[in-house]
Amino acid sequence: MTELKYTRQTVTHVHTWVPDKLFSIHTTRDPAFKFQAGQFARVGLPEGDDPAAEPxxxxxxxxxxxxxxxxxxxYSIVVPEGQFSPxxxxxQPGDAIYVDKTAFGFLTIERFPQGGDLWLLATGTGLSAYLSILRDPGTWRAFRRIVLVHGxxxxxxxxxxxxxxxxxxxxDFxxxxxxxxxxxxxxxxxTREAIPGMPQARLTTLIQNGELEQLAGMKLDPEQSKIMLCGNPEMLSEARKLLGERGFAPGRRGIPGNLAVENYW
Structure with missing residues (x-):
């Protein structure tokens, strides 16, 4: 008999942030499932409405x-025409959900040498990985300061x-x-509503015009700053270009970088 590559878990709580748009779901966890903060899992459901069917x-x-x-x-956005997120x-609590036994992804602080400042830049549900990273006490010990930007x-x-x-x-903090x-x-x-003390602007605009550094009271310094980018492809492409011009680049061939990127779309 072939061993399954996933486990059956149970939904324990669902929280709605924005009706029909943004929600979080809590599930049980298989004790054997291990991951690093910042990684992702493959989550599965049956194609039909039969809850007993295979995912x-x-x-x-x-x-x-x-x-x-x-x-x-x-944490998820609802894609109305999507096959999965709706x-x-x-x-509901008590329903079955399936989780791959293996965690994936490299958006982890292990990508960087410890020390200096950690910048976590996200749009939308790209915030997800950063919450895991920030809920991990090791992150707070590894860096001098942490800047979390959520667009x-x-x-x-x-x-x-x-x-x-x-x-x-x-x-804990x-x-x-x-x-x-x-x-x-x-x-x-x-971008579409006023927050006291904050500009109404795209994240990439704030990088380009220097306002992000003014808001943080810190410089984006390639020698001291480690940057993570997580969000929609358009933001990632533009931000990578802007930061690349300032000396930020992913690691390669065993050389530690100061930029890590993950598409969250």
């Missing part, structure tokens, strides 16, 4: 949960904002803020 439709989702949590958490959004269209799409802003007082009140700099950016 045949698979999509990649970054883990939002930290590697040491006993559950898995995924059905995923309709799942969205409207304020309602700033998922996890309350959690991120609560970390300053959280027992408070010591870092006591040592440096600017340990984590969180910049929520909405």
């Amino acid at each position: 045949t439709v698979w999509r990649a989702y970054s883990m939002v949960s930290a590697p040491d949590e006993d559950r898995l958490e995924f 059905r995923l959004a309709r799942l 969205v269209r409207s304020v309602s799409e700033l998922a996890y904002r309350d959690e991120i802003e609560s970390w300053r007082a959280h027992p 408070a010591e870092h803020f006591q040592a440096d009140p600017r340990k984590l700099i969180y910049l929520p950016i909405a």
Whole structure:
């Protein structure tokens, strides 16, 4: 008998951020499933409506949960005409969901030498991997400061904002803020709504005109800064070009880089 490459898990909670658009789903976790913060899993569902059928439709989702949590958490947008996300959004606690036994992806802090500053730049649901990375205590010890930038269209799409802003007082992170009140700099950016103190602009515009550095109060320095990019292909292509002109590049042939990129589309 061929051993299955996936496990059957159970949905435990579904949270709606924006009705019919953005949601998070929590599931049980197979104790044997291991991953590094920033990696993704293949999540599966049966093609039809029979909950007992074998999973045949698979999509990649970054883990939002930290590697040491006993559950898995995924954050998703609903693609109305999609074959997968609308059905995923309709799942209820107790429903079955399938997870590949192997984690994938290289958007992890292991890509970089420790030290210096970590910049996490995301649009939309590209935030997912960064939440896992930031929920991992090792990240906070590995870098001097962390800048988290989340670009969205409207304020309602700033998922996890309350959690991120609560970390300053959280027992797991408070010591870092006591040592440096600017340990984590969180910049929520909405292009179609005003946020006090924040510009209404695309993330790439803020990189190009220098305003991102002004908002963070820090320089994008290739010698000190490590940058992760996660989001839609258009943003990634433009941001890579802008950052490449400033000396940022992925690692190659055993040479550590200062840029890591993952398409989240």
